[in-house]
Amino acid sequence: MDFKQLTYFITVVNEGTISAAAKKLHMTQPPLSTQLRLLEDEVGCLLFERGPRSIQLTDAGRMMYSRASTLLHMSSLMKDELQEYRHGSHGTLRLGIVSSVGSTLFCQWFREFHESHPDIRFEISEADTYQLLEKLRGGLIELAIVRTPFPAGDFHCIPLKKEPILAAGHRSFLEQISSDKITLQELSRLPLILYRRWEGILEEAFHSADLELSPFCKNDDARTTAFWTDAGLGVGILPASTMTLFRHEDIIWKQIDDERLTSSISVIRSKNAYLSAIARIFIEYLQSWSEQE
Incomplete structure (x- = not known):
């Protein structure tokens, strides 16, 4: 089995x-059919159900497709990284980013x-x-910009910005x-719209104050919290930098009176993974930005 067969x-x-x-x-059909039969012989499984007009994957074929796709993608990434190693600051940075940063601070x-590095592209x-x-562990991205809390054991973490978590809602x-x-x-009496990431630390804070956390809505994206809050459905719990997501002129926000309710933005990478030249340049830029804040 080789990469050419997997590509076929x-x-x-x-x-x-x-x-x-x-x-x-750009080949004829007989040699392609031969390569597929050789692949099936090697793995010892039927990968296709061949019909008169199309083919269907067997269960083994579906497993093979998933694994082969990952292998070919990783091979392509390796080639790209070697090219970028040769050319220094030219190439593509594979970057992961959470929505609460990607739709706010990251644009800036x-x-x-x-402007400083026009030859670097982003994926x-x-x-x-x-x-x-998980994408970092699998090598599918090189860096990730995330928010605390998260389990940092396998990763090198560089804090960039700490900010308070706010309560935002219509004036009413x-x-x-x-x-x-x-x-x-005061929060406990309001219909809270909660990004699920903050549920644990809010529950801890509420419990220590002998209060019950009973959100009106829990969701998995900071933007959903912002949109529902903008629509006047309740009071959203969000980091300070996401206040730019609001469009309604009647939205006001207040800091929650609890020192535990903060969020830190960090750039992280796998501890043992190769770090490209452009990734190092980007980290240095983010650190410089962080020091100026």
Whole structure:
């Protein structure tokens, strides 16, 4: 089994027929069919159910497709990284980023970085922190910009920015609170819209104050919290930098009166993974930005 055979296999699956795959690969159909039979003989499994007009993957074929896709992707990444090693600051940075940063602060960071390094391209993966950790472990991304808390054992972590978590909502929910801060007791009486990442630390804070956390809505994306809050459905719990997501003029926000309710933005990488030249340049830029804040 070699990468050429895996490429043939993936192409046949993607094209749906051997004849279409042969055309895509610029080869005739008989040698392609031969390579597929050799692959099946080597793995000892039937990978395709061959029909008159199309082919269907067997269970073994579906497993093979998943593994082969990953192997070919990793091979492509390795070639790209070796090219970038030769050319220094030219190439593509594979970066993961959580939505609460990608839709707010990162636009500013990217614009300034791009002005200084116009030859560097970006391949962005947007997901939650735990999905990005898995992508880092699998080598699918090189760096990730995430928010605490997260299990940092396998990763080298560089803190960039610490900010308070705020309560935001239409004036009808918050204008009766005269202070710039809102207490947990006051929060407990409001319909809270909660990004699920903050559920654990909020529950801990509420429990220590002998209060019950009973959110109106829990969700998996900071942008959803912002959109629901903007629509007047309740009071959103979000980091300070996400306040730029709001569009309604009646939205006001207050800092939660509890020192535990903060969030740190960090750039992380796998401890034992190769770090490209462009990744090092980007980390240095982020550290410089952080020191100026």
